[in-house]
Each structure stands twice: as structure tokens, then as C-alpha cells.
Amino acid sequence: MNIFFDHQTFSQQNYGGISRYFCELIAGINQQPTDHQAHLSLLVSNNAHLQEKGLGTVSFFPNLPFHRTQPFIYKLNKAFNRLEMRTRSYDVFHATYYEPYFLEHIRKRPVVVTFLDMIHEKYHTVFPELAADHQVMAWKKEIVNRASAIIAISENTKRDLIDYYRIPPERIRVIYLGSSVSVEQVTPETTTESPYLLFVGNRGIYKNFEPFLRAVAPLLRAHQVRLVCAGGGAFTPREIAILQELMVTQLVEHKPITDTTLRQLYSRALAFVFPSLYEGFGIPVLEAFACNCPILLSNRSSLPEIAGSAALYFDPDDAVSMQQATERMLTDARLRQTLRQQGHQQLLQFSWEKTVRETLDLYQRL
Structure with a gap:
């Protein structure tokens, strides 16, 4: 089984919990004594967790401020993903964030999406910074309807998903995270x-x-x-x-x-x-x-x-x-x-x- 992971979180974070989770998942799959293979479709990234887990990629002007490099990294990797989605062989697609750009490219392959929290839905009326990122909520609505399987990282997140999106509970699988500090x-x-x-x-x-x-x-x-x-x-x-x-x-x-x-x-x-x-x-x-x-x-x-x-x-x-x-x-x-x-x-x-x-x-x- 080949699993295709897209670029999104690694184009948006140089470090952080979301990218650490996907690094641990990808590296862990590839270390299993099985024929399963996780492929991370990534051209350039300055994400620190990739190096920690031996998933290194080409850095992109790492000494420049994040806000200057991030838009270019995102565009490059998104174009690269579109190419690889059409040319690589894979069985399951796992999105690393919520932009549903990939839906038109993956044909009928199963799509997995991990919901890490529902902070935008719960607090966008309280914090203007979250309200400004309204696009994320629109993306979530689209991807929820198309996903073959939904992972929630806690029972609390599962309850929030059900409350906000009226998702049948049986469509959601709770899979807890781990600690990279042993x-x-x-x-x-x-x-x-x-x-x-x-x-x-x-x-x-x-x-x-x-x-x-x-x-x-x-x-x-x-x-x-x-x-x-x-x-x-x-x-x-x-x-x-x-x-x-x-x-x-x-x-x-x-x-x-x-x-x-x-x-x-x-x-x-x-x-x-x-x-x-x-x-x-x-x-x-x-x-x-x-x-x-x-x-x-x-x-x-x-x-x-x-x-x-x-x-x-x-x-x-x-x-x-x-x-x-x-x-x-x-x-x-x-x-x-x-x-x-x-x-x-x-x-x-x-x-x-x-x-x-x-x-x-x-x-x-x-």
C-alpha cells in the first residue's frame, strides 16, 4: 500500500505540532516491517521536523524571514503536488491540511483528512485573527463532504466535528497523538x-x-x-x-x-x-x-x-x-x-x- 501525503503543512510551518505529527506518521510508516510506503510530495521546505526524522528536503532561502519565503514555498510545492498526483502510483491520499485543491486530481482514490482542532469554528467570533482566516472553514466544509475517512485527534475534537458539521459519528476515527520526547x-x-x-x-x-x-x-x-x-x-x-x-x-x-x-x-x-x-x-x-x-x-x-x-x-x-x-x-x-x-x-x-x-x-x- 502506497500513501501519498501532500505538501500543505510543510509549506506553512517551519516547526509546530501539525508538521511534527505528520513527520512522525510518515517516518513511522516507512519504518514498519511491511510493504507499506508513505510518500511525502514536497519540493522545498524549511521545516525543522523533516530534518529530525530523516525526511530532509531542499531548503528555500532559510535565512530569510518566514513571511517572505512562505508564499513562494507554497506555490512551488502545490504545483509539484499536482504533477505528482498525476504521475505517481498511490492507493490512499492523506491531506496534511484543509485546502481541497487536490480533489480534482486524485480521481476516485480514498481521501483521508486529519482534523486537529476546531478553533476557527469555536472562536472566530471572539478573536478577529481567526475570523480573518475564514477560508479555512470553507475548506473544511468541502473536504468533510468528500473525505473517505476522517481522523480526529481526541474525543473532544470528534464531538466538535459532529456539532459543527453534523457528521455521523461512525465516519470519524479517534487516533491519539504521541510525544516525540521519550x-x-x-x-x-x-x-x-x-x-x-x-x-x-x-x-x-x-x-x-x-x-x-x-x-x-x-x-x-x-x-x-x-x-x-x-x-x-x-x-x-x-x-x-x-x-x-x-x-x-x-x-x-x-x-x-x-x-x-x-x-x-x-x-x-x-x-x-x-x-x-x-x-x-x-x-x-x-x-x-x-x-x-x-x-x-x-x-x-x-x-x-x-x-x-x-x-x-x-x-x-x-x-x-x-x-x-x-x-x-x-x-x-x-x-x-x-x-x-x-x-x-x-x-x-x-x-x-x-x-x-x-x-x-x-x-x-x-
Whole structure:
């Protein structure tokens, strides 16, 4: 069986959860002791996860800013995909994002699409940035009607799909994701630096960073605990102004990351904090589990489904709830140790090997 993966997410991301998922899936299929072959149709890309998984491709002016190279990368790869769709032999087509441009080229072959979240549908009336990307919702509607099979990465995402698109439940297969950080990669870390909470990734819109920061700033000052923001880009002028307003400029810092430095940050943190309003899955939860890091977590969307009893939860819309949960995490060492132990047990339910196995089973059923 030959599976054709298109270019979309690798033309739109230099790094991130979506492209990491597809890299793990493609590499995992090709490592199986079977005749299955995953083909990624890609001409150029600057995506970091391709290199990590040995799926390297030709880079495209990698030293230029992303916003300058991305439109050209997308157009080149889309044209290349159209050519390969007509000339290659393949049995199943798996779209890596939602643009349905491929439907006119693949004839009657089965189409699989993975729905990673329904953030546009749920929050486009709240956040203008999501409303501006209205095209994604139109694409989803078209592709839902044509897909041979639909993968949802959590039961929560499946429920949202049913609610918004009235899809029969039997058309949707829930296949969980895994963690690219394994427990074996993590060595116990000791440090003499001051204690910190860890926030990972993008801080914009529904990630809820600013409300969380405002809620816990008094605790940072009172306990002299830092908040380390890993990845997600340098602080914006607005964020810098807020840090000054809250008098925590010396206690909140940004750190660029690699996979190695991210593991170190998790393993040394007092806790990982995830105040997001919505997540389709939440890979950082599994990364924190693998790194022996206690988790302080929003009680929304898929997050309780993934973390189970191995996290301390708060209401991300309630400043008092965020503050009280954070203070408890800071002051209760026994709780932190219990969450570490429970996190290791919860992590056993998830792996990329399981993701690959269940996805191949879906392809074969088609």
C-alpha cells in the first residue's frame, strides 16, 4: 500500500505540532516491517521536523524571514503536488491540511483528512485573527463532504466535528497523538538557578497568556518565582509594556528552544503551565509527562481527556481560579511529586507507534 501525503503543512510551518505529527506518521510508516510506503510530495521546505526524522528536503532561502519565503514555498510545492498526483502510483491520499485543491486530481482514490482542532469554528467570533482566516472553514466544509475517512485527534475534537458539521459519528476515527520526547531521552536535572514555571510555545489569542500572567504576577513577586516562556518568539512591545505594568520584568523571560533545551527546561521547572482556552490534543502535556514535570492545566477542551488525573486544573476564564491553583502548585511539594508519578502512568497510554499502527489499520479498511 502506497500513501501519498501532500505538501500543505510543510509549506506553512517551519516547526509546530501539525508538521511534527505528520513527520512522525510518515517516518513511522516507512519504518514498519511491511510493504507499506508513505510518500511525502514536497519540493522545498524549511521545516525543522523533516530534518529530525530523516525526511530532509531542499531548503528555500532559510535565512530569510518566514513571511517572505512562505508564499513562494507554497506555490512551488502545490504545483509539484499536482504533477505528482498525476504521475505517481498511490492507493490512499492523506491531506496534511484543509485546502481541497487536490480533489480534482486524485480521481476516485480514498481521501483521508486529519482534523486537529476546531478553533476557527469555536472562536472566530471572539478573536478577529481567526475570523480573518475564514477560508479555512470553507475548506473544511468541502473536504468533510468528500473525505473517505476522517481522523480526529481526541474525543473532544470528534464531538466538535459532529456539532459543527453534523457528521455521523461512525465516519470519524479517534487516533491519539504521541510525544516525540521519550522518557529515555531525559536525564534527571539539578540546578542552582532560581525556581520557575514554564510556558511553552505561542502566546497569542486563545493560548490565554496575558490573562494568566495578570492572574499570577502577584505570586511571582511574592515567591520570587520566574515564569520562563519557551519558544513562541520574542516578547512583543505590548507584552513588554504589560511586564512593566505588572512589575515582573525581571521575573518573566523568553528563551529560544531546541528539542534538547526544551527537555532541560521541562525537567528543571517547578511546573509546566498550560492556560489555553482550546486545544485539539495538547502535545506539550505529554512532553511534560516524559520530562517528569508537574502540570498546571486549563480544564477546557481536550486537555482533561489527555492529562486525566495527572494534572492540577483551573478555569482559564477565572483569574482567582488560576491564582489559587498556581499558589497551591508553588507551595505543595508533595502534590508536585504525586503529579510526577501520575504523569508517568498517564503517558503510557500514548505513543507514536500506536498512532502509526491505528492509522495504517484505517488505511487498510479503506
